[in-house]
Amino acid sequence: MRPNVVLFGDSITQESFRSGGWGASLADTYSRKADVVLRGYGGYNTRWALFLLHHLFPLGSTKPPVATTIFLGANDAALAGRTSERQHVPVEEYKENLRKIVRHLKECSPTMLIVLITPPPIDEEGRMEYARETYGEKAMTLPERTNETTGVYAKGCIELAGELGVRSINLWSKMQETDGWQKKYLRDGLHLTAEGNAVVFEEVVKVFKEAWLDASEMPYDFPHHSEIDGKNPEKAFQQKCL
Numbered sequence: 001m002r003p004n005v006v007l008f009g010d011s012i013t014q015e016s017f018r019s020g021g022w023g024a025s026l027a028d029t030y031s032r033k034a035d036v037v038l039r040g041y042g043g044y045n046t047r048w049a050l051f052l053l054h055h056l057f058p059l060g061s062t063k064p065p066v067a068t069t070i071f072l073g074a075n076d077a078a079l080a081g082r083t084s085e086r087q088h089v090p091v092e093e094y095k096e097n098l099r100k101i102v103r104h105l106k107e108c109s110p111t112m113l114i115v116l117i118t119p120p121p122i123d124e125e126g127r128m129e130y131a132r133e134t135y136g137e138k139a140m141t142l143p144e145r146t147n148e149t150t151g152v153y154a155k156g157c158i159e160l161a162g163e164l165g166v167r168s169i170n171l172w173s174k175m176q177e178t179d180g181w182q183k184k185y186l187r188d189g190l191h192l193t194a195e196g197n198a199v200v201f202e203e204v205v206k207v208f209k210e211a212w213l214d215a216s217e218m219p220y221d222f223p224h225h226s227e228i229d230g231k232n233p234e235k236a237f238q239q240k241c242l
Contacts, residue, residue, distance in 0.1 A: 002221050004063065005030065005213075006037045008049070008056065008101075009071030012120070012192060012200075014040030022192075022200035029205060033218040034066070045075040045089045046097035053104045067113035067213055068105055069204060070098065073157055074119035074190060077150040084144040095156045102164050113211050114166040115204065118154035120196065121172050122147040123182035126189025145190065167211060169203045 007013050007023050016023030017038050027036040039056055041049070049072055057064065076094040078084035089097070098116065105114055124143040131140050154172035161168035175181045175196070182189070185196035192200065208214065223236040 001063070002032075003034045003066040004037050005034050006039055006056070006065040006068045007071070008039045008068055009117070010040060010044045010075055011042035012040070012074060013038070013069075013071050014042045015191065016040060016197065016200075020194040020197055022197040022204065025197070025201040026204060029215050030218070032220045032222075033215055034213075037065070040071075043075060043087065044072070045078075045087050046072050046094050046101070047076075047089050050097055050100060053101065057105060057108050059104075059108060061108060064109035065112060066109075067115070067208065067211075069115045069117055070101055070105075071117040072098070072119075073153045074145075074150070077119060077122075077153045078144055079146065079149060082142060082144040083140045091153055091156050094153055095160050098157065098160055099164065102160075102166055113208070113213055115207050116157050116161045116166060116168045117200070117204075118157045118168070118170050118172045119150050120186065120190070120192065121176050121181065122150045123186050123189040126182055126186055128189075130188035143189075167207050169200075169207060171200065171203065174203060175199060 005026070007016060007026070013023065015021060017027070018024065023036060023038055023040075030036055039052075041052070057068075073094060075084070075087040076089035076091075078087040080088045102114055102116070105112055122143075122145045124146055127143045127145060128140070151172055154170060158168050158170050175185050178184060185193055185199060187193045187196075205215075228236040
């Protein structure tokens with residue numbers, strides 16, 4: 001049976017199976033070697049994600065994921081008192097919620113590879129432009145997220161990963177290493193362009209390889225067609241299927 005790799009997160013994960021998405025690229029990389037399972041929930045913060053844990057990752061499962069990415073925080077970092085206040089979660093609660101998620105996953109499987117991903121940076125002007133184009137005169141007059149505040153959540157995510165001994169990706173910092181990241185990586189000041197998705201994909205694959213989940217070293221679930229003898233096909237399947 002192929003192992004499962006679960007992508008757990010908000011809309012940036014939910015959209016990742018679109019054409020050019022980081023999840024779709026990951027599924028292609030692990031094709032016939034692992035099943036990449038999408039569990040992205042647009043608009044969710046860590047507080048709401050906790051309600052899903054026992055449904056998505058049931059304790060006592062005979063086949064827990066071999067790896068899970070946890071990509072949450074972009075909505076937690078929405079500012080109190082602004083238009084997305086309903087999604088806001090204070091940073092200390094955000095860290096505690098991530099802690100609960102990681103602990104639950106470790107209880108599901110002590111050997112699971114867990115990767116925390118910080119929210120991406122925020123292009124505040126890009127968010128304002130998107131609001132004006134979408135809502136016209138009803139658009140917000142102040143950004144509902146700021147890059148500075150999101151950076152605080154990113155820092156908390158990385159600190160927690162170190163404390164809990166799990167892998168992490170500082171996407172907030174990584175993207176800002178590139179000039180013009182605002183338009184290159186973000187299509188609306190928050191969600192990812194094709195180039196932004198490529199960054200996430202490359203970083204996830206890098207972490208997986210540094211751990212023990214290198215696709216190039218994993219076996220196919222069933223024989224490659226070149227291994228099948230046209231006159232005696234049964235031989236190739238004896239070890240895998242019998």
